[in-house]
Amino acid sequence: MSHPRVLVVGAGAVGQVFAHHYQRGGAEVTFFVRDKYRADVARGFDLYPLNQRRRRRPGAEPVRFDGFAVVSAAAEVAARAFDQVVLTVASPALRGPWLPELVAAAGDATVVALQPGLDDRALVLAAGVPEDRLVQGMISLVSYHAPLPGETRFARPGMAYWFPPLSPSPFSGPAARTAAVVAALRAGGLPAKRHRDVPRLAGFPTAVMMPYLVALELGGWTVRGAARAGTLTVGGRGGREAVAVVRSLLGKPPLGLGALTRPWLLRAGLWATRPLIPLPLEIYLREHFTKVGEQTRELLDGYIAKGQAAGLPVTALEELAAGLRRARAGAAADAPATARGAS
Numbered sequence: 001m002s003h004p005r006v007l008v009v010g011a012g013a014v015g016q017v018f019a020h021h022y023q024r025g026g027a028e029v030t031f032f033v034r035d036k037y038r039a040d041v042a043r044g045f046d047l048y049p050l051n052q053r054r055r056r057r058p059g060a061e062p063v064r065f066d067g068f069a070v071v072s073a074a075a076e077v078a079a080r081a082f083d084q085v086v087l088t089v090a091s092p093a094l095r096g097p098w099l100p101e102l103v104a105a106a107g108d109a110t111v112v113a114l115q116p117g118l119d120d121r122a123l124v125l126a127a128g129v130p131e132d133r134l135v136q137g138m139i140s141l142v143s144y145h146a147p148l149p150g151e152t153r154f155a156r157p158g159m160a161y162w163f164p165p166l167s168p169s170p171f172s173g174p175a176a177r178t179a180a181v182v183a184a185l186r187a188g189g190l191p192a193k194r195h196r197d198v199p200r201l202a203g204f205p206t207a208v209m210m211p212y213l214v215a216l217e218l219g220g221w222t223v224r225g226a227a228r229a230g231t232l233t234v235g236g237r238g239g240r241e242a243v244a245v246v247r248s249l250l251g252k253p254p255l256g257l258g259a260l261t262r263p264w265l266l267r268a269g270l271w272a273t274r275p276l277i278p279l280p281l282e283i284y285l286r287e288h289f290t291k292v293g294e295q296t297r298e299l300l301d302g303y304i305a306k307g308q309a310a311g312l313p314v315t316a317l318e319e320l321a322a323g324l325r326r327a328r329a330g331a332a333a334d335a336p337a338t339a340r341g342a343s
């Protein structure tokens with residue numbers, strides 16, 4: 001199908017990039033957004049594709065992205081026809097009555113779920129998506145509201161994004177529908193490929209990454225700070241615990257994954273790859289994972305609950321979760337004082 005009709009749910013960092021590349025590939029794009037964002041989204045977006053060298057030079061001009069439709073209610077979805085509905089919201093947003101309503105309105109469109117949680121597939125199925133219409137994907141791009149603090153290279157604010165080399169986003173599900181999703185994205189220049197089992201593929205790296213992210217947050221969002229504070233070591237242990245939990249549910253992890261739970265190896269890898277990454281990585285991690293902080297906490301709590309249920313050790317994960325609760329309670333307590341200070 002050369003001109004699929006695609007509904008992109010959520011017009012945030014990932015939604016804008018997916019929608020732009022769908023459109024570039026010839027798809028007819030519609031955004032489904034909360035009513036409060038509707039007018040803003042309809043004005044279109046400025047995007048900075050960082051894989052293009054000229055978009056990352058000082059004074060870089062963005063690519064304009066518009067020419068799409070915007071809806072914000074299930075009834076508007078029901079009044080149109082869609083071939084693909086792509087859920088780009090974070091995991092916690094999958095809950096609530098809006099998703100079953102949207103699914104019911106979307107006819108027999110393929111539903112593409114990109115969320116990283118172990119329970120997210122079940123949530124989407126429970127919202128009424130039959131297995132034979134569900135395609136699951138893993139996001140392997142980096143996308144953020146630019147400029148990040150300290151970034152001065154962009155002509156004006158926009159969404160900057162980067163496709164890491166040799167890491168196409170994998171998709172799995174019913175063969176013809178998965179092939180159609182991959183083809184539509186690739187036609188628009190978004191690196192994508194078919195995979196046998198994305199939930200399994202995504203489950204393990206997420207399990208390694210989440211404890212490290214909490215470790216980073218507890219260390220003040222720098223690798224050096226986390227190493228000094230000792231949280232990086234706990235993050236590595238937490239990663240091994242989370243991998244064991246995922247293993248108990250999904251089977252053997254990919255070869256070599258365990259190495260990533262060794263903090264020294266992670267640091268060496270980051271040091272070696274840093275010159276190749278065209279954005280300030282730690283600042284991006286701080287901004288992004290503060291934005292989706294609720295999702296990280298839920299993922300961590302999920303590993304703990306599942307580990308406890310399976311009788312597996314989760315002490316490092318519990319230590320991280322307790323640290324996170326303390327840190328966020330502290331930040332919340334500080335917030336009104338900061339606001340008072342500013343006024």
Ligand SMILES: NC(=O)c1ccc[n+]([C@@H]2O[C@H](COP(=O)([O-])OP(=O)(O)OC[C@H]3O[C@@H](n4cnc5c(N)ncnc54)[C@H](OP(=O)(O)O)[C@@H]3O)[C@@H](O)[C@H]2O)c1
Pocket residue numbers: 009010011012013014015032033034088089090091093098114115116139140141142143144288291292295
């Ligand atoms: N950005 C990245 O680099 C990146 C990389 C890998 C994976 N991911 C994953 O991709 C997911 C989305 O991340 P993101 O960076 O795109 O987040 P984001 O910028 O916050 O975008 C999500 C958007 O969805 C909206 N939304 C939430 N519930 C909705 C609903 N019921 N209907 C319509 N819109 C709704 C949100 O609105 P509100 O803000 O009002 O809730 C927000 O605008 C997360 O799971 C994240 O971990 C992101």
